Amino acid sequence: xxxxxxxxxxxxxxxxxxxxxxxxxxxxxxxxxxxxxxxxxxxxxxxxxxxxxxxxxxxxxxxxxxxxxxxxxxxxxxxxxxxxxxxxxxxxxxxxxxxxxxxxxxxxxxxxxxxxxxxxxxxxxxxxxxxxxxxxxxxxxxxxxxxxxxxxxxxxxxxxxxxxxxxxxxxxxxxxxxxxxxxxxxxxxxxxxxxxxxxxxxxxxxxxxxxxxxxxxxxxxxxxxxxxxxxxxxxxxxxxxxxxxxxxxxxxxxxxxxxxxxxxxxxxxxxxxxxxxxxxxxxxxxxxxxxxxxxxxx
Amino acid sequence: xxxxxxxxxxxxxxxxxxxxxxxxxxxxxxxxxxxxxxxxxxxxxxxxxxxxxxxxxxxxxxxxxxxxxxxxxxxxxxxxxxxxxxxxxxxxxxxxxxxxxxxxxxxxxxxxxxxxxxxxxxxxxxxxxxxxxxxxxxxxxxxxxxxxxxxxxxxxxxxxxxxxxxxxxxxxxxxxxxxxxxxxxxxxxxxxxxxxxxxxxxxxxxxxxxxxxxxxxxxxxxxxxxxxxxxxxxxxxxxxxxxxxxxxxxxxxxxxxxxxxxxxxxxxxxxxxxxxxxxxxxxxxxxxxxxxxxxxxx
Numbered sequence: 001x002x003x004x005x006x007x008x009x010x011x012x013x014x015x016x017x018x019x020x021x022x023x024x025x026x027x028x029x030x031x032x033x034x035x036x037x038x039x040x041x042x043x044x045x046x047x048x049x050x051x052x053x054x055x056x057x058x059x060x061x062x063x064x065x066x067x068x069x070x071x072x073x074x075x076x077x078x079x080x081x082x083x084x085x086x087x088x089x090x091x092x093x094x095x096x097x098x099x100x101x102x103x104x105x106x107x108x109x110x111x112x113x114x115x116x117x118x119x120x121x122x123x124x125x126x127x128x129x130x131x132x133x134x135x136x137x138x139x140x141x142x143x144x145x146x147x148x149x150x151x152x153x154x155x156x157x158x159x160x161x162x163x164x165x166x167x168x169x170x171x172x173x174x175x176x177x178x179x180x181x182x183x184x185x186x187x188x189x190x191x192x193x194x195x196x197x198x199x200x201x202x203x204x205x206x207x208x209x210x211x212x213x214x215x216x217x218x219x220x221x222x223x224x225x226x227x228x229x230x231x232x233x234x235x236x237x238x239x240x241x242x243x244x245x246x247x248x249x250x251x252x253x254x255x256x257x258x259x260x261x262x263x264x265x266x267x268x269x270x271x272x273x274x275x276x277x278x279x280x281x282x283x284x285x286x287x288x289x290x291x292x293x294x295x296x297x298x
Numbered sequence: 299x300x301x302x303x304x305x306x307x308x309x310x311x312x313x314x315x316x317x318x319x320x321x322x323x324x325x326x327x328x329x330x331x332x333x334x335x336x337x338x339x340x341x342x343x344x345x346x347x348x349x350x351x352x353x354x355x356x357x358x359x360x361x362x363x364x365x366x367x368x369x370x371x372x373x374x375x376x377x378x379x380x381x382x383x384x385x386x387x388x389x390x391x392x393x394x395x396x397x398x399x400x401x402x403x404x405x406x407x408x409x410x411x412x413x414x415x416x417x418x419x420x421x422x423x424x425x426x427x428x429x430x431x432x433x434x435x436x437x438x439x440x441x442x443x444x445x446x447x448x449x450x451x452x453x454x455x456x457x458x459x460x461x462x463x464x465x466x467x468x469x470x471x472x473x474x475x476x477x478x479x480x481x482x483x484x485x486x487x488x489x490x491x492x493x494x495x496x497x498x499x500x501x502x503x504x505x506x507x508x509x510x511x512x513x514x515x516x517x518x519x520x521x522x523x524x525x526x527x528x529x530x531x532x533x534x535x536x537x538x539x540x541x542x543x544x545x546x547x548x549x550x551x552x553x554x555x556x557x558x559x560x561x562x563x564x565x566x567x568x569x570x571x572x573x574x575x576x577x578x579x580x581x582x583x584x585x586x587x588x589x590x591x592x593x594x595x596x
Contacts, residue, residue, distance in 0.1 A: 107432070123426070124422075124423045124424075124426030124427045124430060124432070124435070125422045125423050125426055126422075126426065127425075127426035127427075127429050127430055128421070128422030128423055128424065128425035128426030128427075128428075128429070129422045129425075129426075130426075130429075131425050131426070131428075131429050131467075131471050131472075131475065132422060132425055132467050132471075133467070134405070134422070137422070158494055159494045159495065159496045161496075167478055167480070169429075169430050169431070173429050173430075173475070173478070174429075176474070176478075176490075177429065177471070180465055180471070180474075180490050180492070182465070182492075182494075187492075187494045188494075189489065189490070189491050189492070189494070189495040189496070189501070190489065190490050191487065191488065191489040191490075192474075192478050192487070192488050192489075193487055194478070194480075194485075194487070196456055196457045196480070196485045196486075196487070197457065197487040198457045198459075198487070203487070
């Protein structure tokens with residue numbers, strides 16, 4: 001038996017179409033959702049991500065802009081840029097691309113973004129609303145994307161044993177907060193494992209839904225997975241591959257070749273969680289724009 | 299073998315002394331930490347809690363005040379009171395006693411409190427800082443008190459299997475957020491169980507640290523506890539007792555009589571977690587006052 005693939009690319013495509021329809025609807029009210037991405041420095045990987053975000057937002061009919069600032073930008077200068085975007089009514093979503101150069105404190109920058117425009121969902125106000133269970137904030141894109149993958153693949157999370165490996169602020173912790181809420185896509189019994197966990201395999205082997213967000217290439221092998229489990233691989237790592245021109249290839253935190261024979265459903269890498277992140281970013285931006293409309297209508 | 303009692307009353311007493319010493323130290327800087335509790339209506343239990351908070355803050359040398367507002371107070375009136383306290387420099391901590399009358403939305407009120415004065419730790423900003431792992435917010439008093447009980451009783455949480463029963467915003471969720479952080483009193487592998495959990499006893503039986511915060515009298519019995527586990531009982535329920543004048547007595551979520559023969563350490567009810575809540579409230583208020591000093595010194 002081979003696990004069914006959860007096709008993140010196709011699901012993300014569906015969401016992008018939904019977003020494009022929302023954009024059309026908003027246009028009738030004279031609103032074009034605007035997403036501004038701020039990139040400091042010239043990290044190659046970051047430049048690629050940022051380019052993809054701008055392109056995707058434009059493809060959805062949104063106003064996508066990228067501000068490219070030199071690596072020498074001071075923290076004060078960056079905060080001034082953020083403040084300008086905070087008050088710009090044509091900008092509904094602000095995303096400061098991480099990582100920032102080491103002379104800038106990322107937390108200070110994140111806290112400066114107006115929570116109503118924090119479409120990355122990293123501001124403490126939005127993280128707090130997420131844990132409390134309020135839905136008027138923004139949920140960070142990767143965990144929100146994972147929930148969408150589960151729900152749209154017909155996975156029932158209610159009462160399921162969900163085990164998350166990894167406790168990062170970007171994935172692990174918000175993932176746990178989402179899965180434990182008492183609503184659709186939640187209601188799971190949630191366990192968070194991490195580097196201090198004594199018997200990781202004990203937990204992964206009892207998971208109905210296993211979410212790997214560790215950042216270590218192919219660490220979760222098939223023998224660590226419960227037969228029939230749903231496996232979501234958030235990892236984005238590289239491993240040596242002599243058949244490729246650059247000598248490496250992309251892989252996840254899950255050893256796909258062994259896991260695919262044990263799981264009932266599994267996300268591939270690439271083409272699983274990855275495409276969802278940008279789709280959820282677009283959706284958050286449209287929601288930010290919708291909320292300004294709701295405020296104006298009061 | 300009988301479990302060692304975790305004496306919350308004694309530990310709370312120690313913390314109150316520490317707080318009183320901090321108050322003396324702040325007095326040298328001309329600061330008297332001020333805690334204002336707002337009570338709306340005349341719920342008897344709330345009046346008792348509020349009285350205890352005022353008394354405890356005064357005993358620690360702080361300025362403890364209670365604003366008693368009639369049950370007919372409108373939401374707008376209450377928000378005006380909160381706004382006045384927000385800008386009053388002699389008030390470092392604001393606590394609006396829950397529950398509020400049904401015509402007032404508690405979330406709206408909580409969000410109105412200045413996060414820097416939200417010593418109850420319920421504002422989304424403070425909840426978010428807690429989950430992220432930032433220590434410049436306020437942690438809600440009961441879960442913060444549980445961590446203090448564990449740390450001061452010499453319980454090593456690192457790598458421990460911590461199982462929390464209950465997912466409330468007051469206890470369960472912030473408790474999980476604290477225990478999973480990578481620092482002292484954290485680093486546990488954390489599982490959150492709740493009403494949708496399929497096999498509760500499976501989880502409670504594998505817990506090195508079991509935290510019961512369900513609100514159901516004596517639901518966790520000795521046979522559901524791992525021999526040698528540390529059991530923290532957050533419950534505050536009543537059960538029939540013909541030997542008492544009022545016909546009932548206080549009990550926790552844990553069936554103490556059976557659990558005490560299985561656990562290695564256990565909190566009694568009353569005298570366990572209960573006394574810690576007010577002690578942590580005082581500590582949060584002193585911290586709020588200290589932070590105004592730190593800001594003034596800049």
